[in-house]
Structure formats: C-alpha cells, structure tokens
Amino acid sequence: MADGEVIYETEALIAEDIDAYLEQHQHKSLLRFITCGSVDDGKSTLIGRLLYDSKMIFEDQLASLEADSKQVGTQGQGIDFALLVDGLAAEREQGITIDVAYRFFATEKRKFIVADTPGHEQYTRNMVTGASTADLAVILVDARKGVLTQTRRHSYLSHLLGIRNIVLAVNKMDLVDYDQAAFDDIVSDYRDFAAGIGIEDFLAVPVSGLKGDNIIAKSSATPWYDGPALLDHLETVGLDFDRRRKQPFRMAVQWVNRPNLDFRGFSGMIASGRIAPGDPVRVLPSGKTSTVERIVTMPALGGGDGDGDLGHAIAGQSVTITLADEIDCSRGDVIAAADAPPEVADQFEATIVWMADEPMLPGRPYAIKIGTNNLRATITDEKYQVNVNTMEKMASKSLELNGIAVCNISTDRPVPFTPYDDNPDLGGFILIDRITNATVGAGMIHFALRRSQNIHWQAVDITREAHAEQKGQKAKLLWFTGLSGSGKSTIANLVEKKLHAMGKHSFLLDGDNVRHGLNRDLGFTDVDRVENIRRVGEVAKLMTDAGLIVLTAFISPFRAERQMVRAMLPESEFVEVFVDTPLEVAEQRDVKGLYRKARAGELKNFTGIDSPYEEPENAEIRVNTVEMTAEEAAEYIVEQLFNGS
Structure with a gap:
C-alpha cells in the first residue's frame, strides 16, 4: 500500500473515531447539580478538585491556575482549586463565593453542569437561582463544625425547589484524621433534621476536597466507608426527566411556527410524558381537542441538521407539533393528553x-x-x-x-x-x-x-357603555394624588360641583371619608396603604361600570398601586391628576396638625416624613397649587377633561 493510501486510510479512521465519539457524546444524559452549604465549607475547592481529577482542565488553564494560586498566597500548599470557579475579583480577595458560578464537564458516562452557589445568608437568592434548574444538590458540611444554620437553610431550599437527590458531603475529613465517629455524628444530626423537612433519603459521603478523598475514587483513608465515591454517584443517579417521562403528556407552547401559509405548528419543550402522531390532545385553557398530525424538526422546516419528522417524542425534547384540526392555540397555551389534562385556575x-x-x-x-x-x-x-x-x-x-x-x-x-x-x-x-x-x-x-x-363571572345584558350612554357622558375615573395638605380634597370637591352644574353624573370618593367605613380596619403601614388603594380601585371600577364620572382624592403614594387601578379600567378612562405641592408648602398649611405630629414622632408612617411619596411620572393632568388657586385648578381640570367644551 502506498504511503498516500496509508495516510488517507489513517485519516479516515481518525475521522470515523471522532464521529463516533461525537455521536456518543451527543446522546449522553445531562445532570445539573449544585454545591451549597455554609461559608468556607469548601464548595469551590470540591468542584475544582472534581474538574482537576476528571482531567477537565486544559493546559493553559492549569498554568493560569498555578500562577493565580501563588498570587493569592498558597505557595507550598499546592494548587488552590477554588480559583477555578471563584471568578469574581471580590471572591478571590475574600476567599468566598458571592455569585453563582457554572461549570461544564463530562465523563465517559454523563455530561454535567455544576453550579457553585454562595454560602452567605445575604446571597440566598443567588443560591435559589442555581437550584431552580438542578437535579441534585451536594450539601457540604465542614467535618470540624457539623450541621450549621446554612446547612439547614440550603437543605430546606433545595427540597423546596423540588430537588429530591441530596448528597451530604462531609468535607475536610483530613482535618479530623478521617475519624469515623465525627462523620457518624454529623450524619445522625443531619438525618434528624432532614426527616423534619421531608427529605426521606440522602447519600452521605466523607470527602476531602483538598486531598481528593472519595471524590473521583474510593479512598484508602476511609476503609470504614462502604458507599460510592462522589463521581460514581453523580454518573449513575436517576434524573428527573426519567420520572417526568412516565407522567401524562404536557407541552407549553412557546412559539406558533408559521413559516408559510401551508404550515402551522406549535413549538415548545415537552415538559412531561410521550407523544406520537395520532394521539388525541387537548389545548388549555380553551379545552379544544384535536389529534397530533406530525412531530416536526428542523429538516422538515427547510434547514439544519436533525431527525426530520419523528415517530414519537418524549419529555426533554424540543419539537414542533402540528394538529389535524385548525383550532385556536397560541403562546402560553398548554397542549396536553386529551384524557389527562392539567388543571386550569x-x-x-x-x-x-x-x-x-x-x-x-x-x-x-x-x-x-x-x-x-x-x-x-x-x-x-x-x-x-x-x-x-x-x-x-x-x-x-x-x-x-x-x-x-x-x-x-x-x-x-x-x-x-x-x-x-x-x-x-x-x-x-x-x-x-x-x-x-x-x-x-x-x-x-x-x-x-x-x-x-366556584366563582365565575356572571354575564349581564346592560353593558357599561349602555349605562354611560343613558347618562349622556363617558365614564371616567379622576384620580387625584398628592401629599397631605396639597389641596386634593378641596380641588376634587370643586371639580365635582362644576360637573354637577354641567348636568354630569358623578361621585366623589374622599380618602378620609372612605376610612370611616369601607377601610376603617386599615392602618397606615405600606401593606395597609396598598390594600386601601386596591379596595378603592375596585369600588371606583364598579361605579364607572355604572357610567359615572368618579373622583377620588387619596395620597396614594406608590406608583405601582396607581398603575394597578389604571389597569382595572379600559384605556383612556383613568385620568391621573397630580396635585403638585412642594413638601414645605404642604407642611406650612398643615390644617390638621399631622405634619407637626409626624415630626414629633407621634404619627408613624406619615407620607413625606417617614414614608415615601412617589410622584407621578406621566400624569394626564398636573396642577401646581403654588401657582394657582384651588378654584383656578378646578377650572383648568374641567377644561382639560372636556377639551374646553
């Protein structure tokens, strides 16, 4: 055989081996897991050791890691594996994890995405972010310290977020001379706690992130431990998708796929179950039924590599489904097995x-x-x-x-x-x-x-438009907002008098008056203020349904609550009237003596003093009571409301 033929055949074999490897790698299962626990329990070090011992660090990364280890003061102590995942400068300076760090690695059996989550209580939300997509949690405990508050916190959160595979990694066993009694005491304490929050089973592993004990392989330093090494367990533990594939079919529609007039499909990731052409399905919340016509992937849609039409699809796959019938289905709807649909509420x-x-x-x-x-x-x-x-x-x-x-x-x-x-x-x-x-x-x-x-909307024959037409007007809600003492109630009262003189049907809801009856049970905390406005908004909506022009005079200090009421009404019916009065002017007026009491500490949660007022950013009408009298302000509002007519 000529040299050229040998080279060609060798290259062909190499290419074949690469293709076989890529094919094998593509079909490996993926495990997402997190490491969590208290501060300085060794989470980052454990992940770094896992990446290092599984040969998932490139030469340039290793050289950089060795150099960084010297810079942070580990000379003579070898590599600082925590630096592989502690990427933020602040983390390296403090020797702690602040943000969630994600790393990908793979072995011959499985692919992994690991999230190193922070241990400080103040970064609990970061831990929740990392746990929200995880199949397994590795909860670390320092062998010298035992089960701590953060151990319990992160275990509770992991269980709360649906993680059912828990590994208790008792770390730093080298610092307690691999003492079995210390390990057993920690496992016993954790088991008592875990049972109380619903964790029925977990694997406890004695490890040393620094030394590598029981991480990649069983360690001779713990002959008394008969369980698997950490990586062995990660490679073989069952995945959540295995459980989901046994559930009824569900797929949330992410996109209505309409590349041309001849094709209409519904794309999304299958959340649970199995589907095949011919299967009956139900679209929710409408409840319309049909059958699956095709399960389509990219080649059938005109591009990309893939499998074409599929004979079936299972949980975890992203597909496009076409239906035999032209029924209404859009983003946010759920396509489900016709005989086992999810609830709608x-x-x-x-x-x-x-x-x-x-x-x-x-x-x-x-x-x-x-x-x-x-x-x-x-x-x-x-x-x-x-x-x-x-x-x-x-x-x-x-x-x-x-x-x-x-x-x-x-x-x-x-x-x-x-x-x-x-x-x-x-x-x-x-x-x-x-x-x-x-x-x-x-x-x-x-x-x-x-x-x-049990509660449903009751259809009525007389519409809100009919009520307003009977009164010869358009329903409106004039929402007066401003500081206490700004003149809201005075101006709103004058506006209603003018509306009454014009023959308009109106009603004024005043903040103080409402608190004598409907809202007499509410105080002035932020929570009570929100509920106060919500109730008033609901009442005002009912009144506009009756065709009335409603006026309300409330401080309503938060933009979110004013926006909440605006969203209750049809577009253009909510008119925000900002009675713009500087705090010092409102305080000078102080007819009721409220500012004086608030300044003296006798009146808590008073807007403008110890509770904020968020000024409107785009009020439909703004009146400045420093520049105009109450009568002038009322006249201006009516002119704006009816365009001068």
Whole structure:
C-alpha cells in the first residue's frame, strides 16, 4: 500500500473515531447539580478538585491556575482549586463565593453542569437561582463544625425547589484524621433534621476536597466507608426527566411556527410524558381537542441538521407539533393528553422566595411568568412566613429580601398548571416588578384554591357603555394624588360641583371619608396603604361600570398601586391628576396638625416624613397649587377633561 493510501486510510479512521465519539457524546444524559452549604465549607475547592481529577482542565488553564494560586498566597500548599470557579475579583480577595458560578464537564458516562452557589445568608437568592434548574444538590458540611444554620437553610431550599437527590458531603475529613465517629455524628444530626423537612433519603459521603478523598475514587483513608465515591454517584443517579417521562403528556407552547401559509405548528419543550402522531390532545385553557398530525424538526422546516419528522417524542425534547384540526392555540397555551389534562385556575396557594430589596406587599400587582404564560398577578394573602433557621411558621404582612412565605395568589385570567412537586416547568413561576421589569420573586405552586372553581363571572345584558350612554357622558375615573395638605380634597370637591352644574353624573370618593367605613380596619403601614388603594380601585371600577364620572382624592403614594387601578379600567378612562405641592408648602398649611405630629414622632408612617411619596411620572393632568388657586385648578381640570367644551 502506498504511503498516500496509508495516510488517507489513517485519516479516515481518525475521522470515523471522532464521529463516533461525537455521536456518543451527543446522546449522553445531562445532570445539573449544585454545591451549597455554609461559608468556607469548601464548595469551590470540591468542584475544582472534581474538574482537576476528571482531567477537565486544559493546559493553559492549569498554568493560569498555578500562577493565580501563588498570587493569592498558597505557595507550598499546592494548587488552590477554588480559583477555578471563584471568578469574581471580590471572591478571590475574600476567599468566598458571592455569585453563582457554572461549570461544564463530562465523563465517559454523563455530561454535567455544576453550579457553585454562595454560602452567605445575604446571597440566598443567588443560591435559589442555581437550584431552580438542578437535579441534585451536594450539601457540604465542614467535618470540624457539623450541621450549621446554612446547612439547614440550603437543605430546606433545595427540597423546596423540588430537588429530591441530596448528597451530604462531609468535607475536610483530613482535618479530623478521617475519624469515623465525627462523620457518624454529623450524619445522625443531619438525618434528624432532614426527616423534619421531608427529605426521606440522602447519600452521605466523607470527602476531602483538598486531598481528593472519595471524590473521583474510593479512598484508602476511609476503609470504614462502604458507599460510592462522589463521581460514581453523580454518573449513575436517576434524573428527573426519567420520572417526568412516565407522567401524562404536557407541552407549553412557546412559539406558533408559521413559516408559510401551508404550515402551522406549535413549538415548545415537552415538559412531561410521550407523544406520537395520532394521539388525541387537548389545548388549555380553551379545552379544544384535536389529534397530533406530525412531530416536526428542523429538516422538515427547510434547514439544519436533525431527525426530520419523528415517530414519537418524549419529555426533554424540543419539537414542533402540528394538529389535524385548525383550532385556536397560541403562546402560553398548554397542549396536553386529551384524557389527562392539567388543571386550569386563576387562584393558587404557593410558596414565594423574595429576591428584591423592596419588600413584597400583598395587594400590589406584579407581572407573573408561569411556563410560557405572561399574566398579571396579585398576592392576595400572606398566610405565614417560614423561618428557615428554626422552621417556625410566623405571622407576617410583608416579605423582605431572602424571605420565604406561603401565600395565596390571584392571576388576571385562568392559566393551566401542575403542582411544582409534579413538574417544575408548569408549576414554577417568577414575579416581575411592572415598573422596573426586575425579577423580584420566585415561587412554587402547591394547588389551586377551591374558590377559583366556584366563582365565575356572571354575564349581564346592560353593558357599561349602555349605562354611560343613558347618562349622556363617558365614564371616567379622576384620580387625584398628592401629599397631605396639597389641596386634593378641596380641588376634587370643586371639580365635582362644576360637573354637577354641567348636568354630569358623578361621585366623589374622599380618602378620609372612605376610612370611616369601607377601610376603617386599615392602618397606615405600606401593606395597609396598598390594600386601601386596591379596595378603592375596585369600588371606583364598579361605579364607572355604572357610567359615572368618579373622583377620588387619596395620597396614594406608590406608583405601582396607581398603575394597578389604571389597569382595572379600559384605556383612556383613568385620568391621573397630580396635585403638585412642594413638601414645605404642604407642611406650612398643615390644617390638621399631622405634619407637626409626624415630626414629633407621634404619627408613624406619615407620607413625606417617614414614608415615601412617589410622584407621578406621566400624569394626564398636573396642577401646581403654588401657582394657582384651588378654584383656578378646578377650572383648568374641567377644561382639560372636556377639551374646553
């Protein structure tokens, strides 16, 4: 055989081996896991050792790691494996983990994505982020310190977020001379705690991240331990998708795929179960039924590598499904097995983990994302808050950063869901601030509230438009907002007198008057202020439904609550009137003596003094009571309202 032929054949064999390797690698299962625990328990070191011993560090990375180890002062102590994942400068300076660090590695049996999560209590929200997509949690305990508060906190959160595979890694065994008694005591303490929060089973492994004991292979330093090494367990543990594939079929529609007039498919990732052409399905929340015509992948749609039409698809696969019938189906809907559809509801009990610096306030509206559904939601009731250090259930009216509470939630329309424990994809949600678009909370649905099935909208024959037409006017809500003493009530009263003289049908809801009756049970905390405005908004909406022009005079200090009321009404019916009066001017007027009491500390939560007022950013009407009298302001508002007519 000529040299050229030998080279050609050798290259062909190498290419064949590479193709075979890539094919094998492509079909490996993927395990996502987190490491968590208290500060300085060795989480980053453990991951670094795992990457190092599994030969997943490139030569240039290793050289950089050795150089960095010298810079941070580990001369004579070898490599500082924690530097592989502690990427932030602040982390390296302090020797702690602050943010979540993700690393990918693979062995011959499985692919892995590991999230190194921070141990400090103040970074609990970061830990929750890492745990939200994990199949397994490695909870580290320092063999010298035993089970600590953060051990309990992270174990509770891991279980709460649906992680059922728990590994208790008792680290730094080298610092206690690999003492079996120390290991057994920690495992016994943890087992007692775990049973109390519902963790039924876990694997306990004695390890040393620094020395590498029981991480890649069994260690001779612990002959008394008869369990697997950590990596052996990670390579063989069952995945959550294995469980989901046995459940009924569910797929949230992420995108309606319409490349041309001849094709209409529904794309998404299968959350659970198995589907095949010919299977009957139901689209929720509409309840319409059809059968699956095709399961399509990229080649059938005109590009990319893939498998073409599939004979079946299972949980974890992203596909496009076409249906035999032309039925209404859009983003946010769920396609499910026709004989086993998920529930549809608009009120739930859920656990919420709060992630924002600003507290959660029941009654305040938030945007909520459940699966591929985007809705508006309100926390209607905070049932209790959980102290994760003691597992105590505490009464509470708000939720601070990193707090956890069980709450009732109401959405603006029914949404298909499954309990989080059954399927996180359709039972988990995030809460978003509607003003800043920042994610402020994460939650897990427990079940639908019974009243969501018992209460339905009653159709009426006389519409809100008919009520307004009978009165010869358009329904409006004039929402007067401003500081105490700004003149809101005075101006609103004058406006209503002018409307009455014009023959308009109106009604004035004044802040002080409402608190004598409807809202007499509410105080002036932020939570009570939110509920005060929510109730007034609901009453005002009913009055506009009757065709009235409604005037309200409330401080209503928070933009979010004013936006909440605006969202209750049809577009253009909400008119925000900002009575703009500087604090010093309002305080000079102080007819009721409220500012004086607030300054003296006799009146708590007073707007402008020890409680904030958020000025409107785009009010429809603005009047400055320094530049005009109350009579002039009222005349100007009426002119603006009716365009001078």
